[in-house]
Amino acid sequence: MFHNLACLAQRYGDSEGALAHIRAAAGYGYENLQALRDDETFATLRHDPRFAEALVPSGELALAELEQRLIIHGRERVVMRPVLGMVFYCRGALPEIGPRIASAVERYLALLPAGTLTHAKKGNWRALNKATLTKDKNFLRKPPADAAYFTLSLRAGDGDAADHAIEVEVWPGAATRVACTFPRTLPADDAVRYFAELADILQFASGMAGHTVAERDSCNVYEGVHWDSAPLYARYLGFAPRYGGHALAKDDAAVAHWLTFLAHPLVAILGGEAALAHAIGSAQLQRLAAGVCIRASAAAPIGLLTHPRDIGALPDVARALRALRPSGDAESGQHARWDAVPATPWANDM
Helix, strand or coil, rough: CCHHHHHHHHHHHHHHHHHHHHHHHHHHHCCHHHEEEEEEHHCHHHHHHHHHHHHCCCCCCCCHCCEEEEEEEEEEEEEEEEEEEEEEEEECCHEEEEEEEEEHHHHHHHHHCCCCEEECCCCCECCCCHCCCCCCCCHHHHHCCCCCCCCEEEECCCCCCCCCCEEECCCCCCCCEEEEEEEEECHHHHHHHHHHHHHHHCCCEEEEEEEEEEEECCHHEEEEEEECHHHHHHHEECCCCCCCHHCHHHHHHCCCCCCCCCCEEHHHCCCCCHHHHHHHCCCCEEEEECCCEEEECCCCCCCCCCCCCCCCCHHHHHCHHHHHHCCCCCHHHHHCCCCCCCCCCCCCCC
């Protein structure tokens, strides 16, 4: 995309614009910088020393630039937005875990300004009223004896990718998933505290938290537009999907992320707390009621694949979790993508 934009700008005589797009191509991990260097569109620009400088990846990324907007029915909509996301996996039947989920939802809502979230009703996102929320929480706290399923989806706004959202999926025979998001600008220590509070409430099997992408609600299906977040996850090591079982390894273990949560049984598989603390390098290990939280770096990393200088101890954490990876699984690449990446200083909040 940036290569094409740079060509367009140069053809219209906008050298400054072309240089800006070339910097963006390098900064966002464009895989074919050599083609950009050799492109005859920039023959006259090559004499400008800024051209060579622009082709050097700086590693400095503005997360706001990863936000994607599309025009849908004549209105600009946010379809992708970088956020801080958390997902916890829990085991147990609905009567057992339902009360804990209700308390976690309650705690999450208490962290937000009143009236932030909406819920889907008859195809539209409407203000969340107290009666609807009370009904859901009462169901979770005292589900019918034969209840096995439960889903909940709340988000800010009217369906656009938003900073705040919470989703719950309870299915028989599968790990229950509880996922929520906060703005990417939330101070790192506050984020760690909030996620740890929710972890203690949920009594997790495993979990992870860090940068992820919030997406507009299903508009690629029913509004005739399309976007794809997959390339972003492939390009940024500090981003991980927060939805779906593809983030789950064996033994209910989540993928290594900025924050990785492991219940006591998983810690035991890895040789115990002392062995794990030694294996994760400079990462910090915090004890929780249900297990541990591993913090890979001071701030949530972005981890540009071509220049991952802010990745902290995340590669060490990923390698320490090798025993929990699936074997022969098509999704195992999500777990192994840090293997060849060296760790960087834990204090990455420059």
